[in-house]
Amino acid sequence: MRQHFILAVILSLVCMSGVSWGEGKWTSYTNGNEIKCLKAEGNFIWVGTMGGVVKWDTVTGTYVKYTTADGLACNDVRAIAIDNRGNKWFGTGGGGVSRFDGVSWKTFTIKDGLSDKNVNGIAIDLKGVMWFGTGIGVSRYDGAAWKTYNMKRYRNTTEDWVLSIAIDKRGVIWCGTFGGIVCFNGKKWKTVRPPDKSSTGGTYFGAVYSVICDNKGAKWFKTNNGITRYNGVTWKTYKQGESLATEFVSPMYVDQEGVLWCGGSGARVSTFDGAAWKTMKIPGIPSYDNIISIVTDAQGVRWFGQRIGGLSSFDGSTWKKYKTDDVLAINKVTSIATDSQGVKWLGTHYGVSRFDGNSWKTYTKTEGLEIIFISSLSMDTKGNVWAKGWGGVSMFDGSSWKTYKNSEFLSHSFSDPGIVDTDGALWFGTTEGAVRFDGPTWKRYTTADGLAHNFVCSIAIDHQGVKWFGTAEGVSRFDGTRWKTYTKKDGLAHNTVVAIAIDKKGVKWFGTPKGVTSFDGSSWKTYRKKNGLADYGVSSIAIDEKGVKWFGTDEGGVSRFDGKSWKIFTTKDGLAGNNVHS
Numbered sequence: 001m002r003q004h005f006i007l008a009v010i011l012s013l014v015c016m017s018g019v020s021w022g023e024g025k026w027t028s029y030t031n032g033n034e035i036k037c038l039k040a041e042g043n044f045i046w047v048g049t050m051g052g053v054v055k056w057d058t059v060t061g062t063y064v065k066y067t068t069a070d071g072l073a074c075n076d077v078r079a080i081a082i083d084n085r086g087n088k089w090f091g092t093g094g095g096g097v098s099r100f101d102g103v104s105w106k107t108f109t110i111k112d113g114l115s116d117k118n119v120n121g122i123a124i125d126l127k128g129v130m131w132f133g134t135g136i137g138v139s140r141y142d143g144a145a146w147k148t149y150n151m152k153r154y155r156n157t158t159e160d161w162v163l164s165i166a167i168d169k170r171g172v173i174w175c176g177t178f179g180g181i182v183c184f185n186g187k188k189w190k191t192v193r194p195p196d197k198s199s200t201g202g203t204y205f206g207a208v209y210s211v212i213c214d215n216k217g218a219k220w221f222k223t224n225n226g227i228t229r230y231n232g233v234t235w236k237t238y239k240q241g242e243s244l245a246t247e248f249v250s251p252m253y254v255d256q257e258g259v260l261w262c263g264g265s266g267a268r269v270s271t272f273d274g275a276a277w278k279t280m281k282i283p284g285i286p287s288y289d290n291i292i293s294i295v296t297d298a299q300g301v302r303w304f305g306q307r308i309g310g311l312s313s314f315d316g317s318t319w320k321k322y323k324t325d326d327v328l329a330i331n332k333v334t335s336i337a338t339d340s341q342g343v344k345w346l347g348t349h350y351g352v353s354r355f356d357g358n359s360w361k362t363y364t365k366t367e368g369l370e371i372i373f374i375s376s377l378s379m380d381t382k383g384n385v386w387a388k389g390w391g392g393v394s395m396f397d398g399s400s401w402k403t404y405k406n407s408e409f410l411s412h413s414f415s416d417p418g419i420v421d422t423d424g425a426l427w428f429g430t431t432e433g434a435v436r437f438d439g440p441t442w443k444r445y446t447t448a449d450g451l452a453h454n455f456v457c458s459i460a461i462d463h464q465g466v467k468w469f470g471t472a473e474g475v476s477r478f479d480g481t482r483w484k485t486y487t488k489k490d491g492l493a494h495n496t497v498v499a500i501a502i503d504k505k506g507v508k509w510f511g512t513p514k515g516v517t518s519f520d521g522s523s524w525k526t527y528r529k530k531n532g533l534a535d536y537g538v539s540s541i542a543i544d545e546k547g548v549k550w551f552g553t554d555e556g557g558v559s560r561f562d563g564k565s566w567k568i569f570t571t572k573d574g575l576a577g578n579n580v581h582s
Contacts, residue, residue: 026574030075031331032065032324035305038295039080039088045295045303046088047311048077050331053090053100056311056322058297063324068571071105073098075331075577081122081130089130091119094555094578095571097132113146115139121165123173133162133175138184149189168213176208181221194228194235214254222252227262238277244270253294255302263291263304282312283319308350327360328353336582337377337385345385347374352387352396368401369394381424388428393437404437419459427467429456434469450483452476460500460508468508470497475510491524493517501541501549509549511538516551532566534559540582552580 030051037048047054052067052075066072074095081089088100096109096117108114114132121133130141137150137160150160164176173184181192210222218231226239238244244262253261260272267285271278282291282304293305304312310323328346335347346353351364352374363369371391378386385396392405419427425438433446433454446454451469458470469476474487474495487495492510499511508519515528516538527533535556542550551559557570557578569575 026069026569028067028069028574028576029326029328030065030067030576031326031328032063033306033310033326034308034331035292035311036076036078037080038293038303038305039082040295040297040303041082041086041088042298045297045311046080046082047305048080048090049075050077051075051326051328053077053080054324058299058301058313061322063322065324066100068095068576069574071098071100071107073107073109074571078118078120079122079133081124083124083130084128089122091122091132093118093120097122108141113139113141113148115148115150120161120163121175123165123167125167125173126171131165131167131173133165135161138162138165138173138175149184163207163209164211166211166213166219168219169215169217174211174213174219176211176221178207180206181208181211192230194230210252212252212254214260215258220252220254220260222262227252227260238272244277253296255296256300261294261302263294265290267291267306269294269304282314284321285309285312327355327362334374334581335376337379339379339385340383345377345379347377347387347389349373352377352385363396363401369396370401370403376428378420378426380420380426386420386426393426393428419461421461421467422465427459427461429459429469431455434459434467445478450476450478450485452485452487457496457498458500458511460502462502462508463506468500468502470500470510472496475500475508486519491517491519491526493526493528498539499541499552501543503543503547503549509541509543511541511551513537513554516541527561529556532559532561532568534568534570540580552582553578555579 032049032051032054034050035047036050039046043058045056045058047056052065052072054063054065056063067075072090074092076093077090078093079091083089086102090098092098094117096107096114097119099106110117114134116134116136118135119132123131125131132139137148140147161178162175163178166174168174171186175182182189183192206224208221208223212220214220218229221228221230226237226244228235228237244264255261258274262270264270266287267282267289269280269282269291285306289309290307291304292307295303297303301313301315306312310321313320313322332349333346334349337345339345344355350372351362351369353360353362369387371387371389371394374387374389376388380386387394392403394401394403421427423438425436428435431454433444433451434456436443445451451471452475453471453473455472456469457472460468462468467478469478472495474485474492475497477484486492492512493516494512494514497510497512501509503509506521510517510519514536515526515533517524517526529536533551535553537554538551539554540552544550549561551561553559555578557568557575558580560567560569570578
């Protein structure tokens with residue numbers, strides 16, 4: 001267990017510095033303000049976040065944070081339930097289900113009988129049986145045995161991914177999936193949908209993201225078309241503009257008075273008392289934040305979980321805000337770079353965080369960083385920090401940010417970590433080729449010039465200054481004059497190359513969805529799971545000062561390779577998450 005003043009976990013590659021094989025300690029950092037779900041219990045609010053679980057004391061205003069370091073299966077917590085014994089159950093995105101009795105943790109995975117490691121919803125029936133909506137159907141657990149219901153076996157739809165699950169007062173199980181609504185009466189599963197499109201806004205259901213059952217027996221479904229109510233006989237859909245405040249609607253909540261609450265974008269909330277809709281904006285929340293989850297505690301206080309801004313509460317007259325003292329901008333860390341002073345810079349979906357070993361500072365729009373969803377960070381020869389993301393490219397000279405928005409070259413999505421060459425020019429990969437920027441001028445290289453494919457996933461520069469571009473159709477080599485492309489026919493594990501690193505000997509290492517391939521200039525060698533790699537998909541590569549290779553994988557954690565033997569690190573060892581981006 002970590003108190004709120006202790007640093008916890010980062011959803012990115014966490015390296016052990018200055019340690020030998022088998023030694024070292026993992027130090028991780030997360031942000032407990034990126035909320036996904038809420039659950040009330042007496043004077044406590046349990047908060048599932050992208051950075052672990054936070055338990056808020058509503059009386060004292062203090063909190064305790066739990067992460068993988070404490071026993072949580074995964075820091076991406078998507079669902080919370082509390083059983084009749086007071087055990088807390090946490091559904092995670094990639095780690096299965098964790099149960100916490102207040103002292104110890106226990107995790108249930110596929111090996112135990114759970115159908116999938118992605119658990120999006122949890123419900124408890126009248127007999128205390130647990131029901132889990134997963135990425136592969138529904139799993140049932142009665143405390144002794146598991147049983148899984150594969151949706152494709154029981155209904156005539158195409159999707160097996162259960163997005164939400166609820167149980168009505170008759171004990172019927174209701175599931176929202178990517179393919180619509182299904183229900184289970186204890187004997188048979190069936191697909192439920194309105195008899196005609198007119199009652200649901202002119203379209204049949206596609207994905208159903210949230211399902212709740214109110215105290216009158218009606219079911220409420222959140223879809224791409226708004227919110228639909230079904231009372232067992234008739235269907236009624238409420239859409240943005242007609243009733244709802246915003247197009248985005250968070251998972252719904254029905255309070256003790258039977259009022260429906262729906263969070264939305266722009267920090268707005270819509271309520272429906274059965275007769276009329278009302279909308280209010282929560283004060284003190286920026287317009288770019290969304291209300292993700294809503295719950296009412298035992299005292300009748302409403303709690304609102306925000307996408308990135310923590311918690312807000314309203315007791316009927318006064319609003320209060322609650323935020324953990326976490327220093328990381330947001331948990332989705334897309335890139336990491338180190339400057340000449342050893343300072344770590346982290347690109348996130350919300351901004352850029354800087355860590356000098358002692359203190360943190362985050363740069364967002366408030367500090368002059370105009371772009372969001374940072375996809376990469378680079379350091380130039382002058383010590384400037386370059387960040388690229390949605391909105392262009394920004395440069396930080398140590399005191400202020402400057403943003404470049406050249407529409408001709410920056411209108412397409414960035415797809416790779418940028419890199420600086422020996423001349424100080426920056427190279428960026430985009431979905432429409434590679435872009436070079438030397439300060440005053442921009443230049444684009446495409447398939448017309450010799451690039452293998454215009455979707456550039458990764459870039460590296462070798463000791464001779466030669467550029468290597470990982471694309472969707474192989475690796476292209478560019479020496480400034482000539483281009484040469486390598487594909488699976490030459491020895492690559494897969495033509496999509498999402499990561500490139502070059503060691504001190506000049507050997508190139510290419511991360512692909514089917515393993516990692518090395519190329520010494522003449523021969524190729526591929527490493528996969530059977531060789532010791534944690535997972536097939538390699539999304540990031542780093543090489544430390546000793547020449548040891550570190551491979552971040554899509555779902556298996558981190559693999560370390562010293563040239564002879566492999567070692568895998570996962571959340572069980574202290575890694576924040578097994579999906580490692582950088």
